[in-house]
Amino acid sequence: MKLDRMLGILTILLQKDRVTAPELAEKFEVSRRTIGRDIDAMCRAGIPLVTQQGSGGGISIIEGFKLDKSILTADELSNIIAALKGIGSVSGQSNVERVLDKLHAHADAVVSMREPVVIDLASHDGKHLAEKIELIKRAVLENRIIEFDYVYERGESRRRVEPHFVIFQWEAWYVFGFCLDRSDFRLFKLQRLWNLHLCDETFSPRDVPPKKRDFEAWAAKDGKHALIALFDPSVKHRLIDAYGPHCYQETGEGLRFETSFTKRDYILTWLLGFGDKVTVVEPRFIADDLKTVAVNILSRYS
Structure with a gap:
């Protein structure tokens, strides 16, 4: 301080x-x-x-x-201000506002407070998300165990975790820590946990193995698969939104799109969002999954 x-x-x-x-x-x-x-x-x-x-x-x-005012250049201060405002979008305290006030520029300031970059890290459930983040931050700083109910692919469970830090990645917030119920390091999505409780019990922080710190590897833990699909030209803008302007090739059969994926449920949900505007070429098991879902939907409404 x-x-x-x-x-x-x-x-x-x-x-x-x-x-x-x-x-x-x-x-x-x-x-x-x-x-x-x-x-x-x-x-x-x-x-x-x-x-x-x-x-x-x-x-x-x-x-x-x-x-030398290049201790913090105009661009560096601008980046700091943008980052602070981004953190402020999920902060339940006024600390960020006080820091911004300290950096408030006057007419002869190093940088203007008119920041052209806007970062909003909040979700639709912004209030409760901020409360979770603040409580977990406190738990990390005080080395206190947290408890919460968690819903995942196989059901629901109550977890006790030694939190290490809060992460924003893959368009969502997570808490990373040592799960006492699984005796291993885990990532928990904040939107999927509730009844969060700060315990009186404390812990000594564990050393995190380098492999566990590789958060990109968490997404690939189920293996990597190649996807080839043909999309109707009418959904070109949605492909560009997700993967950029050079993600497809125009063919006589449609927009040929190739990528790799690690989470079967995620890619299936994404493809279903295109309805009848996509045909999966590979892998076969994804095409079969889409067919099964389509049949189940038809039976539900027949």
């Missing part, structure tokens, strides 16, 4: 010619004595600050000293 505060003070001094200790104390919600210690520490670190007493006085960077 001290380092964050000192960075904030430095940012303000880059934006203003002079600022008073009471102003800094109020902004960072600390005492004037704490600000004084921060200024001393910054001077010892080689940043030449000067303090002037009396009316019109305050703290400033010594005249004639050029502090």
Whole structure:
């Protein structure tokens, strides 16, 4: 926290010619004595600050000293602001707003707060998602076990987990940790867990094997398969949305699309979304799955 505060003070001094200790104390919600210690520490670190007493006085960077503002360039600050706003979209606290306020730019600032990139990491269930993330963050920092109900492909179960961190990947939020019920590291999708409880029981963080840290490998744990399919030209825009403008070849039979997949249920659900606008060439088992689903749908409505 001290380092964050000192960075904030430095940012303000880059934006203003002079600022008073009471102003800094109020902004960072600390005492004037704490600000004084921060200024001393910054001077010892080689940043030449000067303090002037009396009316019109305050703290400033010594005249004639050029502090390289590329410590954080305009692009770097812009990226930080965009990232902070993204985290703020799923944060249940005002910490992010306070940090953004500390970086707030004035007319002569290093970077404008008009950030052209907007990142929104929230879901339709934004309020409950933020509550889960905040509770898990607390559990990680305090090394406390969490408990929750979880629904997955084979049913539902109650899990006890030693959380290590929260991850945003594959367009969703996950908690990664050591599952005490399975005696192994696991990823749990936050949208699939409920009745989340922070236990009093603590744990000593375990070393995570490098293989377990490879989160891309989690998606491929069921093996990789090749998919070849022919799509109707009318759904070209949907293919581009998912895989980009060069993901298909135009043929006399339609748009030939080739890719690989690891999760059978996911690719099946994705293909079903195209209705009769797609024909699977390979693999045969996916074509059979689509046929089975189509027959079941027909019987349901007949």
